[in-house]
Amino acid sequence: MQAAELFEQEIKPPEVARRLRVSVKSAYQWHQLWRDGGREALASRGPSGSRCRLSPRCLEKLAAYLDEGPAAHGWVEDQVWTAARVATLIGRKFHVSYSVSGATRLMHRLGFSPQVPARRVAERDERAVTVWREATWAEVTARAACGGYICFEDEAGFTRRPPRGRTWGRRGVTPRVTVSGRRSGRLSVAGLIAIRPGSRTRLCHRLRTHPAGRGKRRSMGERDFIALVDGVHQLLKAPIVLVWDRLNTHVSRVMRELIAERKWLTVFLNRSGFGRDSIV
Known part of the structure; x- marks a missing residue:
């Protein structure tokens, strides 16, 4: 109705188009409708297009089916919803035919959007x-309540051979790069984040290179991990409550002895929430 108010003030269509950020052609069409029928001629008639072929009750059921996940309806391979699968689901449940584009618009109407799903182990x-x-977790926070830091640790390993990237080449001819056939060794990194309310969060890490060769260690050992923890303790100058997974070097006899020698260190073992244990 803003256009009608401007026309009543005898403002020309080009100026109306500029103020309302529409095309001049639309402004002239509105002006003609206003001259012929007044304000009522410019009243909105609602959204255009065909009506939804599913009732509100069916839309609620469809949203519930989608929330159950694709696996509950037979798509167990990759467990992702596609517009084609949604159209198939609508046909199965409501006996209504939808195109892929129609199913896409319907998904947006229901509040769904394309997303990358998070992975969760079946076990x-x-x-x-x-x-x-x-x-x-309540026990972890209680142990750290006397001025200690809660720390989380994890590790990863990388090959020292350059990763395969993309390059330009002639069509039909695969480019080749020359690499050494010998083992290139590995690089291990362990990271630890230390958190305490009211204090600065710290992120520390330790690197270790492993030369190539048969019989040589290709990952960090107990001494490497405990050296990282010792370094963090020297930096923080406070007790540490450490949470890490059940890696073999984390639960070995040597590691248990090293932990027992450090009265300021409490370790909780966790394996993605499958169980609990603690070493004091």
Whole structure:
């Protein structure tokens, strides 16, 4: 109705188009409608297009089916919703035919959007996760309540051979690069983040190179991990409550002895929420 108010003020269509950010052609069409029928001729008639072929009740059911996930309806391979699968689901459940583009618009109308799903292991034990969150985590925070830092540690390994990238080449001819056939060794990195309310969060890491060769170690050992923890303790000058996974070097006899020698260190073991244990 803004256009009608401007026309009543005898403002020309080009100026109306500029103020309302529409085309001059649209402004002239509105002006003609206003002259012939007044304000009522410019009243909105609602959104254009055909009506939805699913009732509000069916739309609620469809949203519930989508929330159940693709696996619940037979798509167990990759467990992702596609517009084609949604159209198939609508046909199965409501006996209504939808095109792929129509199913896409319907998904947007229901509040869904294309997203990259997060992965979750099938062996995940929800009960163990709940116990860890409610019981073990409370114990972790209680141990750190006397001025200690809660620390989380993880590690990763990388090959020292350059990664394969993309390059330009002639069509039909695969480019080749020359690399050494010998083993290139590996690089290990362990990272630890230390958190305490009211204090600056710290992120520390330790690198270790492993030369190539048969019989040589290709990952970090107990001494490497404990050296990282010792360095963090020297930096923070406070007790440490450490949470890490059940890597073999984390639970070995040597590591248990090293932990027992450090009275300022408390370690909680966690393997993606599957269980709980603690080493004091």
